Amino acid sequence: MLRDLESGKEIRRQVDRLLLTAEAYGRFPTPVEDIVAAAKLTVSRENPLDQSALKLMPAYLRAKMRGVLQKVQGALDRRERLVHVNPQVDRESRRRFVMLHETTHAVLPHQQDLVFADDMETLAPSVKQLFEQEANQGAAELLFQLDRFGTEANEYQTSLATVQLLSDRYGASFHATARRFAEVNKNAVALVVFDPKPADGQQRLWRRREVVYSKQWETRFGRPKWPAIMSPIRYSFVSSLDMPDFRATTMTGLAFQEQTVQLDVVKTPYSVFVLLWVAPKRRLIRPKRVSATTA
Template sequence: MESLESAADINKRVDRLLRAADAYGRFPTPVEDIVAAAKLVQADGYVLDESMISQAPAYLRTLLRSAKQKIQGLVDRRERVIHISPDIDHAGKRRFVALHETTHDILPHQQDLLYADDTETLAAGTRRLFEREANQGAAELLFQRTRFENDAADMEISSGAIRALAERYGSSLHAAVRRYAETHPGQVAAIVLSRTPTTSNPPTWARQECMATPGWTAQFGPARWPRLMTATDYPFLTALTLPSLGHVQLPDMNGNAIMVQVDAFQTPYTSFVLLWSPQRRRLLPRRKIYVAA
């Protein structure tokens, strides 16, 4: 957020929308109520459904079918409708796309009446300003501003904590990993890799992205790893094939060898490696429970 000049404005508008939807403290985050509070609705049908494309002039059908493969979501400001591609079958991702399109709408400087998002613009690390703003706004909405990081700070660092938080807020695991490794108050880094090695001798994974907290960056430097990573050069990747590996040594900014914890986990599509400096935390937050008379 620090790199966005519009950060303060995004925070203000997100907070206003979360309050209007009475979304703070409701879990999973009530995306439908947030969309409704923005005076938008999600379309029952899809604007690029094949039945609609088939009715278009012949010279447009090929173009529309090509666009259909790329576009994940779009917001029609005139009709106040959000369209989400039916090809997105992951509920957490659909929720994020809905909030991404909602953010396009609530930012007054993004005034296009029809704004479409494809797989490129929704990818992490995009440099397009409007997309970075919409991605950031969607994350702030989905994770209820600082609620997610406050919950994370009160839990033991682990993949189990991230899974619990993803379920609590209704996000994909990937989005929760990113948020966790960007906002946790501890020294945490996360690496997102291909599901399986691209080559086996030596085992080599394709890195997709990496994130780190300010605490990690202060001790170990910015989270920068190459696009192709081997377990030989980066022993913590061994945790992907040897789950019993729980810690490795990494050099800090001063060249000192520091013991860090490792936790590797996977989805059907992606591999994740979580690194952190040990700290004593509870697995789940201690909460007061009141029982009505």
């Protein structure tokens, strides 16, 4: 999140500039290609990340490059002002994010001023990791139009159906939208992402991949310190992964008071999403006939 990055203010400034230049605020889905063009970049049609490019390489390079090409989702050619997206990235929502990721690399001053001899291959691992984190955050800020998403998200009832509605609206993946929904929510909200199948094969233990939460959740319950492997015996909300009708539980807050926490669950072939929240007192908009899918 921006509040966790020292460069957060600069990322926000550059994102706002691009959104204004592209006239992207309030346009849905977020016009990614216009944003790329606003950064004076072009999405390449001749892609060096295509596996067919291997045929043009010397034999001694093919074995080494084959593994590299499979891992790289996108690349930025600073000299030619080109954005490359690996053709193997076949989900449109992912391609859109990759384009904005590379665009952020291009517009952040402390990244674009690098001399070409000192590229991402020669940078220190800690710097490389920071740059990738900044690019991911910039892509999310562009895709969700800075505060625009949060304003809309907080007008709707908390549910994964709302997440699907906003995912379609902004042209983002369900996963990215769910993370954003939890982060910017004004209520006590947390998103927990699990592996698609139990860790023990018997639905007693589940492997947690990540947890994202709002400021209000942290205020009420503190930062989650849940283990990587979770059991419904110790963490009651995990029961919802195997019990569709399990829609609420109780949790003890920092003030040592038990609070009712609502639950919503969506299973996809790739992940299981569990949304937790404390119901707000004010009435919110109910999404109309929206069902969360595998987007």
